[in-house]
Amino acid sequence: MPDTKDLKQREEAHWAKTSRLMFMHLGVWFFFGFVIHMFVVPLNKITVPILNFPLGFYMAAQGSLIVFVVMLFMFAKQQDKIDREFGFAEED
Amino acid sequence: MATKSAGGSDFLNNLGRVYGIYTGGFLAFVVLLAVLEQIGVPNKILGYLFVFFTLAVYAIIGVLSRTAQVSEYYVAGRSVPALYNGMATGADWMSAASFVGMAGTLFLLGYDGIAWVLGWTGGFVLVSILIGPYLRKFGAYTVPDFLAFRYGGNFARGLGVLVLVACSFTYVTAQIYGTGLIASRFLGMPFELAVFAGLVGILVCSMLGGMRAVTWTQVAQYIVLIIAYLTPIVILSTKKYGFPIPELTYGQAIADITAREQQMLAAGLATVANLKPHISPFINYTPLNFFAIIMCMMVGTASLPHILMRYFTTPSVREARQSVAWSLLFIFLLYFSAPAYAAFSKLEVYTNIIGADVSALKPWIFNWGELGLIQICGKNAGSIDAIVAACKAIAGHPGVVRLQDFVINTDVIVLSTPEIAGLPYVISGLVAAGGLAAALSTADGLLLAIANALSHDVYYKMIDPNAPTVRRLMVARVLLLIVAVVAAATAATKPGDILAMVGWAFSLAMAGNFPALIMGVWWKRATATGAVCGIIAGFGLCLFYLVTTRYFPGAGVQYFGMTSLLNPATGAPLVDIAKAMALPNAMESFPTLAHPLANKVGWFNLTNIACGLLGAPLGFAVIYVVSLLGKAPSAEMQAYVDDIRKPRGRTVLDEKTA
Numbered sequence: 198m199p200d201t202k203d204l205k206q207r208e209e210a211h212w213a214k215t216s217r218l219m220f221m222h223l224g225v226w227f228f229f230g231f232v233i234h235m236f237v238v239p240l241n242k243i244t245v246p247i248l249n250f251p252l253g254f255y256m257a258a259q260g261s262l263i264v265f266v267v268m269l270f271m272f273a274k275q276q277d278k279i280d281r282e283f284g285f286a287e288e289d
Numbered sequence: 290m291a292t293k294s295a296g297g298s299d300f301l302n303n304l305g306r307v308y309g310i311y312t313g314g315f316l317a318f319v320v321l322l323a324v325l326e327q328i329g330v331p332n333k334i335l336g337y338l339f340v341f342f343t344l345a346v347y348a349i350i351g352v353l354s355r356t357a358q359v360s361e362y363y364v365a366g367r368s369v370p371a372l373y374n375g376m377a378t379g380a381d382w383m384s385a386a387s388f389v390g391m392a393g394t395l396f397l398l399g400y401d402g403i404a405w406v407l408g409w410t411g412g413f414v415l416v417s418i419l420i421g422p423y424l425r426k427f428g429a430y431t432v433p434d435f436l437a438f439r440y441g442g443n444f445a446r447g448l449g450v451l452v453l454v455a456c457s458f459t460y461v462t463a464q465i466y467g468t469g470l471i472a473s474r475f476l477g478m479p480f481e482l483a484v485f486a487g488l489v490g491i492l493v494c495s496m497l498g499g500m501r502a503v504t505w506t507q508v509a510q511y512i513v514l515i516i517a518y519l520t521p522i523v524i525l526s527t528k529k530y531g532f533p534i535p536e537l538t539y540g541q542a543i544a545d546i547t548a549r550e551q552q553m554l555a556a557g558l559a560t561v562a563n564l565k566p567h568i569s570p571f572i573n574y575t576p577l578n579f580f581a582i583i584m585c586m587m588v589g590t591a592s593l594p595h596i597l598m599r600y601f602t603t604p605s606v607r608e609a610r611q612s613v614a615w616s617l618l619f620i621f622l623l624y625f626s627a628p629a630y631a632a633f634s635k636l637e638v639y640t641n642i643i644g645a646d647v648s649a650l651k652p653w654i655f656n657w658g659e660l661g662l663i664q665i666c667g668k669n670a671g672s673i674d675a676i677v678a679a680c681k682a683i684a685g686h687p688g689v690v691r692l693q694d695f696v697i698n699t700d701v702i703v704l705s706t707p708e709i710a711g712l713p714y715v716i717s718g719l720v721a722a723g724g725l726a727a728a729l730s731t732a733d734g735l736l737l738a739i740a741n742a743l744s745h746d747v748y749y750k751m752i753d754p755n756a757p758t759v760r761r762l763m764v765a766r767v768l769l770l771i772v773a774v775v776a777a778a779t780a781a782t783k784p785g786d787i788l789a790m791v792g793w794a795f796s797l798a799m800a801g802n803f804p805a806l807i808m809g810v811w812w813k814r815a816t817a818t819g820a821v822c823g824i825i826a827g828f829g830l831c832l833f834y835l836v837t838t839r840y841f842p843g844a845g846v847q848y849f850g851m852t853s854l855l856n857p858a859t860g861a862p863l864v865d866i867a868k869a870m871a872l873p874n875a876m877e878s879f880p881t882l883a884h885p886l887a888n889k890v891g892w893f894n895l896t897n898i899a900c901g902l903l904g905a906p907l908g909f910a911v912i913y914v915v916s917l918l919g920k921a922p923s924a925e926m927q928a929y930v931d932d933i934r935k936p937r938g939r940t941v942l943d944e945k946t947a
Contacts, residue, residue, distance in 0.1 A: 287606060
């Protein structure tokens with residue numbers, strides 16, 4: 198049955214792309230959730246212009262949070278695009 | 290859905306207008322109360338009006354959304370648009386602890402407190418990319434539903450229910466406790482009475498209409514709580530810095546705090562030992578514990594059933610994803626303001642209290658001092674005479690307030706900001722109404738999660754699969770009532786550990802749910818045996834670590850090689866284990882927090898709040914190894930997993946039961 202074979206391939210390609218997107222976002226999440234805060238002491242020596250925050254403090258209190266919000270809206274868009282590309286998206 | 294009433298879809302089409310009018314009405318109500326205050330209506334009456342008006346509105350929404358349909362009761366008919374589900378999730382998520390306690394924690398801990406802000410926001414990234422949308426496609430009513438389907442039946446379901454109840458019950462008790470605290474403080478009701486009054490507010494919403502009523506009430510509660518949280522601090526920021534966005538202006542406050550800290554040290558108002566600079570990291574938590582807390586709160590977020598089930602209510606998988614983004618945006622509005630509260634309060638305390646003559650303190654302090662929430666020189670700051678006497682009693686006291694003389698309860702920070710800013714009482718009432726909304730909405734969601742698991746998973750799926758719809762809903766409501774009353778009775782005893790237990794709930798959810806949920810979606814090879822063993826091992830280890838370090842610390846040291854946690858600033862052990870073990874009460878079980886070892890021992894210097902960091906990796910490893918040892922899941926099951934991964938098509942559960 199060529200149809201099921203085609204479906205199988207599409208499923209695999211769709212999942213490969215979905216997984217890639219997942220790892221990418223997981224990487225960004227890990228960087229802004231953890232890695233950047235490991236450097237808080239040197240970052241605190243830099244002051245955010247105008248706002249006067251020490252950068253290390255700012256990243257934990259606001260910067261990372263803003264990144265999380267933005268990346269979630271982006272993720273919703275990107276994943277939807279992948280679903281559409283392989284014909285697995287829901288009808289609008 | 291053919292049976293949906295015309296009124297229901299009318300309502301869905303006009304959501305924007307309905308909630309727009311509601312918001313306008315609420316603001317008009319606040320203005321009306323402000324006018325009443327000006328013409329001399331006493332504060333106590335204003336407080337009552339605030340609380341009863343908002344409770345009445347929630348109750349009306351609850352009654353209007355009552356339902357007798359199973360899918361409406363459990364998942365709001367899967368018809369909640371992404372944006373509104375985001376608001377409802379925001380209210381579901383932000384508890385009394387977030388609203389009242391978070392800013393205070395940041396005040397006390399400075400930079401280290403931000404671990405909680407990060408942990409309680411970043412988890413939504415995991416919800417969206419790893420779990421939520423897939424569970425939506427699966428079409429479950431509850432989280433144990435998914436575990437049962439994916440992992441071969443009722444044993445996995447039972448474990449799921451166990452984890453759910455373990456992490457939700459203490460959490461809901463804490464919310465009801467918070468309701469009682471706010472009501473008793475602002476209305477002067479006795480605490481026990483306030484607890485049960487709050488309970489009525491919770492029950493009217495969730496009993497009649499289940500998820501549908503809770504959803505629309507939570508949207509209303511979100512609007513109240515966010516207005517209440519932002520109003521005082523926006524006014525304060527405008528007064529102080531001439532700019533109404535406190536999140537941008539508090540950078541200056543932080544710079545001022547840092548400068549003032551140096552001044553205080555120079556003037557002998559503080560010592561290097563007791564001053565914890567606001568922006569310096571890792572003074573209150575070691576780096577390991579700082580990051581462990583972030584990790585556990587984040588992963589816990591993605592594992593807590595009452596949050597995950599909110600995403601079962603959206604009309605599509607696409608909207609489930611968008612909805613997570615909206616949720617985080619609405620939560621972000623509060624969490625990125627909390628550090629501003631902390632900074633403004635700290636600057637006020639450091640400049641106007643520390644260094645001030647003990648006989649010249651501002652009157653707002655005494656309102657809270659009377660309640661025992663602010664202490665100066667070791668005594669409740671009830672009046673000027675009391676603290677002058679208390680400070681005189683300290684040998685060599687200079688007559689001005691030093692940092693070590695001043696103790697403030699963390700709850701006061703948010704609640705007292707209106708007074709610090711010199712705002713009228715109506716704003717304080719608003720803040721109380723907001724705190725109440727935060728506590729009630731979270732309690733609603735949690736109670737529903739517990740009652741649904743007991744009625745749907747235990748009663749319907751495990752005890753009587755032939756039960757007719759009417760009886761299933763009846764059982765759900767009766768169980769909801771029972772759970773609520775038990776939780777309120779527990780809260781009324783004022784259990785000492787209750788707030789710490791909220792942190793535990795995240796770790797327990799992380800260890801019990803996360804590995805099985807993730808592997809269930811992302812690894813087709815995960816088997817039923819593997820998952821069951823993984824849940825037991827991960828959840829078991831986490832629970833063991835919590836219970837041992839808190840309730841059997843002596844046994845932990847004696848038999849399990851636990852050692853003292855270390856002081857993050859100095860690196861010295863918190864307790865001298867040899868000395869403490871020689872005490873007669875060393876091996877005591879269930880000791881109070883005053884016990885020398887309780888919560889102060891452990892492995893790898895890891896605080897017990899972060900026990901999920903031990904349990905979850907073990908859970909993953911066990912699922913992996915045990916799954917590979919057994920036979921691969923059936924081709925049929927693997928095909929179902931494929932279906933979960935594709936948004937298109939009917940929900941997997943529908944397909945299977947059709």
